[in-house]
Amino acid sequence: MKFVKTFIATLVLLPALALASEGYPLDKAPDRANNMAALQNGAKLFVNYCLNCHSAVSMRYSRLKDLGLTDDQIKNNLLLAGDKVGDLMTTHLSVKDAKAWFGAAPPDLSVIARSKSSEAGSGPDWLYTYLRTYYKDESRPTGWNNMVFPNVGMPHVLWELQGVRSAEFEEVEDEHDHAKKTIEFKKFTMLTPGKLTPLEYDNEVADLVGYLNWMGEPAQSTRKRLGVWVLMWLSLLSLLAWRLNASYWKEVK
Numbered sequence: 001m002k003f004v005k006t007f008i009a010t011l012v013l014l015p016a017l018a019l020a021s022e023g024y025p026l027d028k029a030p031d032r033a034n035n036m037a038a039l040q041n042g043a044k045l046f047v048n049y050c051l052n053c054h055s056a057v058s059m060r061y062s063r064l065k066d067l068g069l070t071d072d073q074i075k076n077n078l079l080l081a082g083d084k085v086g087d088l089m090t091t092h093l094s095v096k097d098a099k100a101w102f103g104a105a106p107p108d109l110s111v112i113a114r115s116k117s118s119e120a121g122s123g124p125d126w127l128y129t130y131l132r133t134y135y136k137d138e139s140r141p142t143g144w145n146n147m148v149f150p151n152v153g154m155p156h157v158l159w160e161l162q163g164v165r166s167a168e169f170e171e172v173e174d175e176h177d178h179a180k181k182t183i184e185f186k187k188f189t190m191l192t193p194g195k196l197t198p199l200e201y202d203n204e205v206a207d208l209v210g211y212l213n214w215m216g217e218p219a220q221s222t223r224k225r226l227g228v229w230v231l232m233w234l235s236l237l238s239l240l241a242w243r244l245n246a247s248y249w250k251e252v253k
Protein backbone atom coordinates (compact mmCIF):
# COMPACT_ATOMS: atom_id res chain seq x y z
CA MET A 1 0.00 0.00 0.00
CA LYS A 2 2.84 2.36 0.86
CA PHE A 3 4.46 1.66 -2.52
CA VAL A 4 1.16 2.43 -4.32
CA LYS A 5 0.83 5.76 -2.49
CA THR A 6 4.41 6.68 -3.35
CA PHE A 7 3.86 5.76 -6.99
CA ILE A 8 0.68 7.86 -7.21
CA ALA A 9 2.40 10.82 -5.55
CA THR A 10 5.21 10.56 -8.08
CA LEU A 11 2.74 10.63 -10.95
CA VAL A 12 1.10 13.72 -9.48
CA LEU A 13 4.44 15.50 -9.02
CA LEU A 14 5.80 14.77 -12.51
CA PRO A 15 3.67 17.43 -14.26
CA ALA A 16 4.63 19.95 -11.59
CA LEU A 17 8.33 19.19 -12.08
CA ALA A 18 7.91 19.51 -15.83
CA LEU A 19 6.28 22.92 -15.42
CA ALA A 20 9.01 23.99 -13.00
CA SER A 21 11.66 23.19 -15.59
CA GLU A 22 9.89 25.31 -18.21
CA GLY A 23 10.69 28.98 -18.62
CA TYR A 24 14.02 30.24 -19.83
CA PRO A 25 15.44 27.60 -22.23
CA LEU A 26 18.58 25.81 -21.06
CA ASP A 27 21.68 25.87 -23.24
CA LYS A 28 23.64 22.69 -23.76
CA ALA A 29 26.77 22.66 -21.59
CA PRO A 30 29.95 21.70 -23.48
CA ASP A 31 31.32 18.31 -22.46
CA ARG A 32 34.53 18.69 -20.45
CA ALA A 33 34.53 15.19 -18.91
CA ASN A 34 37.75 14.06 -20.62
CA ASN A 35 39.51 17.43 -20.88
CA MET A 36 41.98 17.53 -17.98
CA ALA A 37 43.17 21.07 -18.77
CA ALA A 38 39.58 22.36 -18.72
CA LEU A 39 38.81 20.55 -15.44
CA GLN A 40 41.98 21.97 -13.86
CA ASN A 41 40.92 25.45 -14.93
CA GLY A 42 37.44 24.77 -13.56
CA ALA A 43 38.96 23.78 -10.22
CA LYS A 44 40.90 27.06 -10.15
CA LEU A 45 37.73 29.04 -10.89
CA PHE A 46 35.86 27.15 -8.20
CA VAL A 47 38.47 27.91 -5.55
CA ASN A 48 38.81 31.57 -6.56
CA TYR A 49 35.14 32.45 -7.03
CA CYS A 50 32.92 29.85 -5.33
CA LEU A 51 34.80 28.66 -2.27
CA ASN A 52 34.65 32.10 -0.64
CA CYS A 53 31.01 31.50 0.28
CA HIS A 54 30.19 27.91 -0.67
CA SER A 55 31.80 24.75 0.60
CA ALA A 56 32.34 21.27 -0.84
CA VAL A 57 32.66 19.15 2.26
CA SER A 58 32.60 15.87 0.32
CA MET A 59 35.76 16.82 -1.58
CA ARG A 60 39.38 16.99 -0.43
CA TYR A 61 42.02 19.07 -2.19
CA SER A 62 44.09 15.92 -2.52
CA ARG A 63 41.45 14.43 -4.84
CA LEU A 64 42.46 17.05 -7.42
CA LYS A 65 45.48 14.86 -8.11
CA ASP A 66 43.03 12.76 -10.14
CA LEU A 67 42.97 15.70 -12.56
CA GLY A 68 46.71 15.46 -13.11
CA LEU A 69 47.76 18.06 -10.52
CA THR A 70 50.68 17.51 -8.17
CA ASP A 71 50.81 18.33 -4.47
CA ASP A 72 52.99 21.37 -5.22
CA GLN A 73 50.59 22.64 -7.89
CA ILE A 74 47.68 22.30 -5.50
CA LYS A 75 49.59 24.07 -2.70
CA ASN A 76 50.82 26.92 -4.89
CA ASN A 77 47.68 27.56 -6.94
CA LEU A 78 44.58 26.28 -5.18
CA LEU A 79 45.04 26.17 -1.42
CA LEU A 80 43.73 28.99 0.71
CA ALA A 81 45.90 30.35 3.49
CA GLY A 82 46.32 27.83 6.29
CA ASP A 83 44.78 24.91 4.40
CA LYS A 84 46.53 21.62 3.69
CA VAL A 85 46.34 19.28 0.70
CA GLY A 86 44.48 16.68 2.72
CA ASP A 87 41.86 19.13 4.01
CA LEU A 88 38.23 19.23 2.96
CA MET A 89 37.08 22.08 0.71
CA THR A 90 35.35 24.20 3.33
CA THR A 91 34.58 27.90 3.37
CA HIS A 92 35.71 30.31 6.05
CA LEU A 93 32.40 32.20 5.82
CA SER A 94 30.37 31.67 9.00
CA VAL A 95 26.73 30.62 8.80
CA LYS A 96 25.77 33.68 10.87
CA ASP A 97 27.42 36.11 8.46
CA ALA A 98 26.01 34.28 5.45
CA LYS A 99 22.45 34.56 6.76
CA ALA A 100 22.97 38.24 7.55
CA TRP A 101 24.35 39.06 4.09
CA PHE A 102 22.35 36.75 1.81
CA GLY A 103 19.32 35.80 3.89
CA ALA A 104 20.37 32.14 3.97
CA ALA A 105 23.54 30.09 4.18
CA PRO A 106 24.93 29.27 0.70
CA PRO A 107 24.43 25.57 -0.08
CA ASP A 108 27.23 23.05 -0.23
CA LEU A 109 28.29 22.44 -3.84
CA SER A 110 29.71 18.92 -3.54
CA VAL A 111 26.91 17.38 -5.60
CA ILE A 112 25.21 20.48 -7.01
CA ALA A 113 25.36 19.21 -10.61
CA ARG A 114 23.72 15.92 -9.65
CA SER A 115 21.04 17.59 -7.50
CA LYS A 116 20.09 19.94 -10.32
CA SER A 117 19.89 16.95 -12.65
CA SER A 118 17.07 15.56 -10.52
CA GLU A 119 15.31 18.92 -10.34
CA ALA A 120 15.69 20.39 -13.81
CA GLY A 121 16.62 17.66 -16.25
CA SER A 122 20.31 18.22 -16.93
CA GLY A 123 22.35 19.58 -14.04
CA PRO A 124 25.31 20.78 -16.16
CA ASP A 125 22.95 22.47 -18.63
CA TRP A 126 21.13 24.21 -15.77
CA LEU A 127 24.36 25.44 -14.18
CA TYR A 128 25.84 26.49 -17.53
CA THR A 129 22.78 28.59 -18.40
CA TYR A 130 22.37 29.91 -14.87
CA LEU A 131 25.91 31.29 -14.65
CA ARG A 132 25.49 33.05 -18.02
CA THR A 133 22.10 34.72 -17.47
CA TYR A 134 22.70 37.15 -14.63
CA TYR A 135 21.55 40.73 -15.14
CA LYS A 136 21.50 43.95 -13.12
CA ASP A 137 18.31 44.46 -11.10
CA GLU A 138 18.32 47.27 -8.54
CA SER A 139 15.05 46.04 -7.05
CA ARG A 140 16.85 43.01 -5.63
CA PRO A 141 18.78 43.18 -2.32
CA THR A 142 22.02 42.10 -4.02
CA GLY A 143 21.42 44.24 -7.11
CA TRP A 144 21.33 41.13 -9.32
CA ASN A 145 18.73 38.81 -10.79
CA ASN A 146 18.81 35.72 -12.97
CA MET A 147 16.74 34.36 -15.85
CA VAL A 148 17.02 30.70 -14.84
CA PHE A 149 16.62 31.34 -11.09
CA PRO A 150 14.33 34.39 -10.73
CA ASN A 151 14.84 36.44 -7.54
CA VAL A 152 18.04 34.57 -6.81
CA GLY A 153 19.72 35.39 -3.51
CA MET A 154 23.29 34.91 -4.77
CA PRO A 155 25.01 37.93 -6.36
CA HIS A 156 26.84 37.59 -9.68
CA VAL A 157 30.30 36.57 -8.47
CA LEU A 158 31.66 36.37 -12.03
CA TRP A 159 30.53 39.86 -13.06
CA GLU A 160 34.10 41.13 -13.48
CA LEU A 161 34.68 38.45 -16.10
CA GLN A 162 31.34 38.71 -17.91
CA GLY A 163 30.58 42.39 -17.37
CA VAL A 164 27.38 44.08 -16.22
CA ARG A 165 24.24 43.53 -18.28
CA SER A 166 20.63 44.65 -18.10
CA ALA A 167 17.64 42.63 -19.27
CA GLU A 168 14.83 44.00 -21.42
CA PHE A 169 11.28 42.65 -21.15
CA GLU A 170 8.08 43.35 -23.05
CA GLU A 171 4.37 42.80 -22.59
CA VAL A 172 2.89 40.24 -24.95
CA GLU A 173 -0.81 39.67 -25.55
CA ASP A 174 -2.17 36.15 -25.31
CA GLU A 175 -3.23 35.05 -28.79
CA HIS A 176 -6.34 33.40 -27.35
CA ASP A 177 -7.21 36.08 -24.79
CA HIS A 178 -6.22 39.61 -25.85
CA ALA A 179 -7.11 40.96 -22.42
CA LYS A 180 -4.45 38.75 -20.89
CA LYS A 181 -0.83 39.91 -21.09
CA THR A 182 2.40 38.26 -20.08
CA ILE A 183 5.89 39.62 -19.53
CA GLU A 184 8.47 37.99 -21.79
CA PHE A 185 12.23 38.37 -21.95
CA LYS A 186 13.47 40.25 -25.02
CA LYS A 187 17.26 40.63 -24.83
CA PHE A 188 20.33 41.42 -22.73
CA THR A 189 22.12 44.76 -23.10
CA MET A 190 25.77 45.14 -22.08
CA LEU A 191 26.24 48.10 -19.71
CA THR A 192 29.86 47.57 -18.73
CA PRO A 193 32.12 45.13 -20.62
CA GLY A 194 33.92 42.47 -18.60
CA LYS A 195 37.51 41.30 -18.71
CA LEU A 196 36.55 38.53 -21.13
CA THR A 197 34.74 38.47 -24.44
CA PRO A 198 31.36 36.66 -24.45
CA LEU A 199 32.95 33.62 -26.12
CA GLU A 200 35.82 33.54 -23.60
CA TYR A 201 33.39 33.89 -20.70
CA ASP A 202 31.22 31.04 -21.98
CA ASN A 203 34.34 28.88 -22.21
CA GLU A 204 35.35 29.68 -18.62
CA VAL A 205 31.85 28.88 -17.38
CA ALA A 206 31.93 25.59 -19.31
CA ASP A 207 35.19 24.69 -17.52
CA LEU A 208 33.69 25.58 -14.13
CA VAL A 209 30.54 23.56 -14.80
CA GLY A 210 32.65 20.67 -16.04
CA TYR A 211 34.55 20.69 -12.75
CA LEU A 212 31.33 20.89 -10.69
CA ASN A 213 29.99 17.92 -12.62
CA TRP A 214 33.25 15.99 -12.07
CA MET A 215 33.27 16.88 -8.36
CA GLY A 216 29.83 15.31 -7.92
CA GLU A 217 31.34 11.95 -8.86
CA PRO A 218 35.14 11.98 -9.39
CA ALA A 219 35.14 8.27 -10.25
CA GLN A 220 32.52 8.71 -12.97
CA SER A 221 34.90 8.09 -15.87
CA THR A 222 36.41 5.05 -14.14
CA ARG A 223 32.94 3.69 -13.43
CA LYS A 224 31.93 4.03 -17.07
CA ARG A 225 35.13 2.41 -18.36
CA LEU A 226 34.77 -0.42 -15.85
CA GLY A 227 31.13 -0.83 -16.83
CA VAL A 228 32.08 -1.37 -20.47
CA TRP A 229 34.56 -4.11 -19.53
CA VAL A 230 32.03 -5.75 -17.20
CA LEU A 231 29.39 -5.82 -19.96
CA MET A 232 31.91 -7.27 -22.43
CA TRP A 233 32.92 -9.95 -19.90
CA LEU A 234 29.29 -10.82 -19.16
CA SER A 235 28.60 -11.05 -22.89
CA LEU A 236 31.49 -13.48 -23.29
CA LEU A 237 30.26 -15.58 -20.34
CA SER A 238 26.74 -15.58 -21.82
CA LEU A 239 28.12 -16.83 -25.15
CA LEU A 240 30.08 -19.60 -23.43
CA ALA A 241 27.07 -20.60 -21.32
CA TRP A 242 24.88 -20.70 -24.45
CA ARG A 243 27.32 -22.94 -26.34
CA LEU A 244 27.82 -25.16 -23.26
CA ASN A 245 24.06 -25.53 -22.90
CA ALA A 246 23.74 -26.47 -26.59
CA SER A 247 26.54 -29.03 -26.27
CA TYR A 248 25.02 -30.57 -23.15
CA TRP A 249 21.57 -31.08 -24.61
CA LYS A 250 23.06 -32.40 -27.83
CA GLU A 251 24.60 -35.30 -25.88
CA VAL A 252 21.36 -35.93 -23.98
CA LYS A 253 19.41 -36.35 -27.19
